[in-house]
Amino acid sequence: MIPPKSTDEPSWLTRARREIGVLEYPGKRNNVRVLQYHQATRLRATSDETAWCAAFVCWALEEEGVVSTRSAAARSYRTYGRPSELVPGAIVYFLPTDPDAASPGHVAFVDRVDETLGIVWVVGGNQGNKVSSAARRIADVAACRWPTF
Numbered sequence: 001m002i003p004p005k006s007t008d009e010p011s012w013l014t015r016a017r018r019e020i021g022v023l024e025y026p027g028k029r030n031n032v033r034v035l036q037y038h039q040a041t042r043l044r045a046t047s048d049e050t051a052w053c054a055a056f057v058c059w060a061l062e063e064e065g066v067v068s069t070r071s072a073a074a075r076s077y078r079t080y081g082r083p084s085e086l087v088p089g090a091i092v093y094f095l096p097t098d099p100d101a102a103s104p105g106h107v108a109f110v111d112r113v114d115e116t117l118g119i120v121w122v123v124g125g126n127q128g129n130k131v132s133s134a135a136r137r138i139a140d141v142a143a144c145r146w147p148t149f
Contacts, residue, residue, distance in 0.1 A: 010089035013109050016060040016123045023130035024048035037125060043072035056125025057107050066147045074107040077145060084146035086113045086120055093143040
C-alpha cells in the first residue's frame with residue numbers, strides 16, 4: 001500500500017494512489033480489479049483492454065461516496081462538477097495528443113504540480129496499461145474540475 005502524501009488530500013486521491021501498480025493483462029485473461037473499475041460506469045465493460053481511464057476515476061470517486069459521471073468516456077469529465085485549480089485531487093481532462101487518433105482523450109487526478117517545469121503529475125488508470133503516476137504538460141490540460149457535493 002502506498003501511503004498518502006498528506007492528511008489534507010481528498011480521500012479519492014488517497015484511494016487512487018493505493019491502486020498504483022494495478023495493470024491490465026495482455027491477451028484473453030482479464031484483471032478482475034480493472035473489471036471492478038468498469039463496474040462503476042454505465043458501460044460495465046467486460047474486458048480490461050477496453051479504455052479504462054474514466055472508469056478508474058469513476059471507481060475512485062464512487063468508492064469514497066462521491067457521485068461520478070458514471071461514464072466510461074474521459075470527455076465526460078470536461079464539464080463535471082465545478083472548475084478547479086491544479087490542486088491535489090482535482091480531476092484533469094486532456095485532449096487526445098494525436099489529432100488522428102480515435103482516442104477521446106484522457107482523465108486522471110492531479111497528484112502534484114511543478115509549475116517551474118510546466119508539469120502536472122497525475123495518478124490515473126490506463127496510463128501505460130496500468131494505474132500509475134505520470135507527468136503531463138500543464139499546457140495540455142483541457143479542463144480541471146472538482147466534485148460538487
